[in-house]
Amino acid sequence: MTNASSSKKKISPLPRLTKPLLCLGIEGSANKLGCGIISHALPSSGPEFESESESSTTGRAKAKARATKVTVLSNVRHTYITPPGEGFLPSDTARHHREWVVRVIQEAVRKAGVRMEDLDCIAFTKGPGMGTPLQVGALVARTLSQLHNIPLIGVNHCVGHIEMGRQITSSHNPIVLYVSGGNTQVIAYSQQRYRIFGETLDIAIGNCLDRFARVIGLRNDPSPGYNIEQEARKGRRLVPLPYGTKGMDITLAGLLSAAETYTSDPRYRSWDQVPSSWHSKSKSPQIKPSTDGTEQGGEIDEDIITPYDMCFSLQETTFAMLVEITERAMAHVGARDVLIVGGVGCNLRLQEMMAIMSSERGGRVFATDESFCIDNGIMIAQAGLLAFRMGQTTPIEKTSVTQR
Template identity: 55%
Template sequence: MVVVIGFEGSANKIGVGIIQDGVVLSNPRRTYITPPGQGFLPRDTAKHHQGCVLQVLKEALDQAKLNPNDIDAVAYTKGPGMGAPLVSTALVARTVAQLWNKPIIGVNHCIGHIEMGRLITGSDNPTVLYVSGGNTQVIAYSQRRYRIFGETIDIAVGNCLDRFARVLKLSNDPSPGYNIEQMAKKGTKYFELPYTVKGMDVSFSGLLSYIEERVPQILKKGEYSPEDLCFSLQETVFAMLVEITERAMAHCGSQEVLIVGGVGCNERLQEMMGKMAEERGATLFATDMRFCIDNGAMIAQAGWEMFKSGQITPLEETWCTQRYRTDEVEVTWR
């Protein structure tokens, strides 16, 4: 019986989760929410995390009904992510590991999402679409690595949605992407947008600039409503993502597709991906907001896998990196 506690703080969520042999014992988190029209800055986000991480840690232990003696290892997000939040979270994990005298494991954030998705959905060897505020990748496992088959060549899909939400001055509570999703459900007219797929890669920055520049005049003319624009943006970017995912599935001969990351709980994306999977005779796996959005349990789960396979991070190597590629990690547990 192995119990691992995980600390996640790579962006605007601070989460602490505890996993015991594939069972989520606790997974509390807090979100740093900024006023409408504003993004979150690294320094302010780190201050938020520092202000509530000990309370979240206490909640995680209380909900799991455990004390430090019951924990076998401490896992934390090594990267990728925003520098200041990553460092402030790693500092807490390092301190806890030394105070409790436990081994520590640095986890790749993307692999945390994949392992959590595999655990919760029961998918075996899926082609993975990883979509969040900072990352957009199509991934498949091969020869002890999670290989990247395609990705964004500029900004992530979540960043594209977030920045468009700022243009429309949508609330950041609970998240800009969620509020775009709700507005898109009321949209009926499609406004044609640039569709940029380059081989296996996608590009969102040109599309974002195109719609941002035109928003004032579009709304002034009254031809399209803000709901129509949200609908059009979602339909376009999700179609791009489904296209490159299908191509990766065809290449790998895969019959499973798994969506992970914060944007992965979007019901329209799941619906579009589900139709593609159905046409291919494949199965779609997806999770809800508890596990799609950044959380501590996903870091604990990846840490659990690493710990069981003998991977431990020496204390002097428990640094963070904003750029940490998914395919840099040797997957010793599969």
């Protein structure tokens, strides 16, 4: 594997553009339905290339100036939100997508200021994801392709996240931490393939957070993970939870079960049972619990465990596991930079912990905001258009979807 610190220049395999290209991307692998249109235009001057050296600011500026001009013309999304304490079922999610997909596509086309006939290709999420919601996106993509005689591109959902993250952050060859509701993977690129170095052995980090949010009664709007992040900031106690790293992999199911068990502990107080005096005290979390789980230092008078403490403890423990396996992958390939993608990648605490580790190794952490972290159509359009420029298309008979 190529060392990320190498000063060697790498010529892009993408054929040089002869005209601007447009791609519509359709994403519907889970409860987010997204459609976006992206444009790849001619470079301003010079050959298209990417430099593997991140040491020269001037070199990076020149490389960026000569690269393809990528423009997000529209990025429209509609989310299926369930009541507090409930998850989203595939059938209900697919029904939501069917009801909204035409309106979302129309809005994306309107905002982009283009016509369907202007598109050079249509990209859709082929998988992984939830089966029936995926089928909605594939069906609509096939229909539009045949109505307007536009080539189709089936896109891997994971690659869509990574390619969009690389484009937005201008990170060249980082170790990628992909964390979402359905995926938790540490990935590196080598020989035109994305290689998985480590992953979850059971449930994904986003799934873990979402399921715990349902247990403690957090709302699903805008998302359970976001609400856990907000409540974790009010936590003042770190309760012991199983730390499940297995080499390059992690396991989260046991940790989730242990967290759920705390809600049956006599010391646990639900949201409406937290004493008013608790809110008036310092909100600085204590991150050094004693062996029996009680506080050291006596900051909290009452021996209670609150939902805030559980959110804080769940985040700190799971994110520490993610940072550990990411650092292990960085050490293995000699990389210095980390790119965080996926819905959980929006979490500022995860970004902060990863930044501390990266800076200690002389590297950096790259991340995007919620418009690109959370599932969206533009990431599918970006990956699809890159594939199209490499001469790849998906025949209509091979446009079936795969959940895995």
